[in-house]
Amino acid sequence: MMDLVLFRQVLCNPFIAKTVYYYVKSLVNARVLSYRHYCKFSMIAKNGDWDLLAHKLRDGGYVCWDLKPDLFKITNLDLFIQCVDRYRKNRSSSFSCQEAMEKCMENANWGAAMYLLNSDEYKERNKLYKKYPMTQGDKQMAARLLEGMCRSGGLPLAREYIAKYMHSFSAECFTKAARSGDVELAKLVFESGKAAYGNLEIHQKENTLVEAASSGNVQVFKYVKQQFESTLTLFSLRKTHFYHYAFVMRLFAASITNYDVYMFLYNSVDLAAALAENNLPQSPPAVEALLKGPPTVAKHILEKGLYKEKDSKAISLAALHNGDFQLYESFKDKVKDPVPARISLSLIKDLNHLDQVMYMVEKLHAPIALVDLERAVASTEVFMYLFSKYVDKFAIYSFNFLLNQIYLANNTEIILYLSQKHPLTDLDLWSNLCHLNPNKTLALLHTLLSIKTPNISDFLSLVKVLQHYSERCTNIEIYSLLLDQITLHTMQAEDTVFFQPCFMAAAKGGRLANIQCLFTSGLRPTNYTELLECAATHGSCAI
Numbered sequence: 001m002m003d004l005v006l007f008r009q010v011l012c013n014p015f016i017a018k019t020v021y022y023y024v025k026s027l028v029n030a031r032v033l034s035y036r037h038y039c040k041f042s043m044i045a046k047n048g049d050w051d052l053l054a055h056k057l058r059d060g061g062y063v064c065w066d067l068k069p070d071l072f073k074i075t076n077l078d079l080f081i082q083c084v085d086r087y088r089k090n091r092s093s094s095f096s097c098q099e100a101m102e103k104c105m106e107n108a109n110w111g112a113a114m115y116l117l118n119s120d121e122y123k124e125r126n127k128l129y130k131k132y133p134m135t136q137g138d139k140q141m142a143a144r145l146l147e148g149m150c151r152s153g154g155l156p157l158a159r160e161y162i163a164k165y166m167h168s169f170s171a172e173c174f175t176k177a178a179r180s181g182d183v184e185l186a187k188l189v190f191e192s193g194k195a196a197y198g199n200l201e202i203h204q205k206e207n208t209l210v211e212a213a214s215s216g217n218v219q220v221f222k223y224v225k226q227q228f229e230s231t232l233t234l235f236s237l238r239k240t241h242f243y244h245y246a247f248v249m250r251l252f253a254a255s256i257t258n259y260d261v262y263m264f265l266y267n268s269v270d271l272a273a274a275l276a277e278n279n280l281p282q283s284p285p286a287v288e289a290l291l292k293g294p295p296t297v298a299k300h301i302l303e304k305g306l307y308k309e310k311d312s313k314a315i316s317l318a319a320l321h322n323g324d325f326q327l328y329e330s331f332k333d334k335v336k337d338p339v340p341a342r343i344s345l346s347l348i349k350d351l352n353h354l355d356q357v358m359y360m361v362e363k364l365h366a367p368i369a370l371v372d373l374e375r376a377v378a379s380t381e382v383f384m385y386l387f388s389k390y391v392d393k394f395a396i397y398s399f400n401f402l403l404n405q406i407y408l409a410n411n412t413e414i415i416l417y418l419s420q421k422h423p424l425t426d427l428d429l430w431s432n433l434c435h436l437n438p439n440k441t442l443a444l445l446h447t448l449l450s451i452k453t454p455n456i457s458d459f460l461s462l463v464k465v466l467q468h469y470s471e472r473c474t475n476i477e478i479y480s481l482l483l484d485q486i487t488l489h490t491m492q493a494e495d496t497v498f499f500q501p502c503f504m505a506a507a508k509g510g511r512l513a514n515i516q517c518l519f520t521s522g523l524r525p526t527n528y529t530e531l532l533e534c535a536a537t538h539g540s541c542a543i
Contacts, residue, residue, distance in 0.1 A: 039064050071084070071087065097122050101145060102148055105157075146158065147170060147172045150173050155182055178212035186220050209225060210254045213261055221255075229242075246277075249274050256301075257292060285301065287315055291322070345369070351372065368390050370398055373402055377408075384417055387417075410444060425452050428458070429452055454489045456490055458490055459490040460498070462490060463486065470502040483521055500526045504530065512543050
């Protein structure tokens, strides 16, 4: 580590500091801001430069608070406190402790929310509530605040808030506590708000139990079920009245995401009797279990026959979607017309598994469409299989779109395969590069150049690509490779006028190395004034 005295003598010297700054700036192929001008909070937050922000706040540096929501995402409590104090000094009229707490809870920033809860401003607000009755608006605000705490991770905050401050329970507090999957949080809210829960409408109590079923925690479901039943008059004599079939089906649909919750519900109520009713949800639970739940739940539902015969076709289609062809085979005999009228590969959720694709094509005779080739670009073997079966002729525009998807997947193996099966030399291989991140295209560029050497007809397309790279490319090896191909194979003497947009794009992106590369290649801007104005406008002093 540099000696502190030496550091002060060197970097606190204005001349040396400025010389070092400009030297480092020339080495970075990007737009650079000095410490003094790097002051927008939105930019600092976007880049995650929290240490630099803390340094600015400690030294009294200027910060422009241009994006307030990011303030409540700061999880470092010391830094959050410094930011809040500075923000209050600059914009005290626009800071609300209540609003700030809600924003912190939305971002699960519980440490910051706890700090605000114990702040002097909130304590003063609570003294007013104790001195004067809470208005309806105050109750709604307090309930909304507690609602935010009734989420996974909000237990310490909710416990302190309920113990210290005036609060109000809404129906949403109980549903969110049940949905959180946190047993301790659910117990805290339901026990503290026992009277409020008892006064809820029956449909609101049902909602809390449905949310508990969807939480995925069987202990939460058991506890909320116990609370639900304890508030109902003569429950033991009227159990079937309260657990009516429509309600049971809602619980059934909510429980399929967790095997333990589902089995507890299965052993507690008669799912088969509820299923026998005609008024069922549009999507049967068996189908939802296949699409969204774990395999154990779907397996138990099918083994116990918890579905209707009319649902067999939907179940078989869900099995196709999951690529479970064994299940599909077992159900297709129960369906009058097992194969959909419009069978297609779109029924499978992804085309990454060759055996699934082969089953659809060879057993079910699914036609192969261009969109299926586009979906298969992530898997070379699946793409090669589908392409070998594809019978339609390619239109030029459709083949270009397919190339674009392959470029986006950065799958060079498919490009080499296509070059052997389809003449690519007559196509525009370059324009689609404008849709990519230039810094990840080195292998792709080498592959394309191995297939086709650029010629004069490719000049305008390549210059357009170079303009895109001039602004966004930080890898000088990639940029030089592309520029060399243009100047060696496609450019004529009078074509230098076409490179002005490339100079402008490099100035806009602050790419000093790219401009130097253009000059090294013998290119010159046609309008220096325009280039200087662009560099000044976008803050690139080095250019």
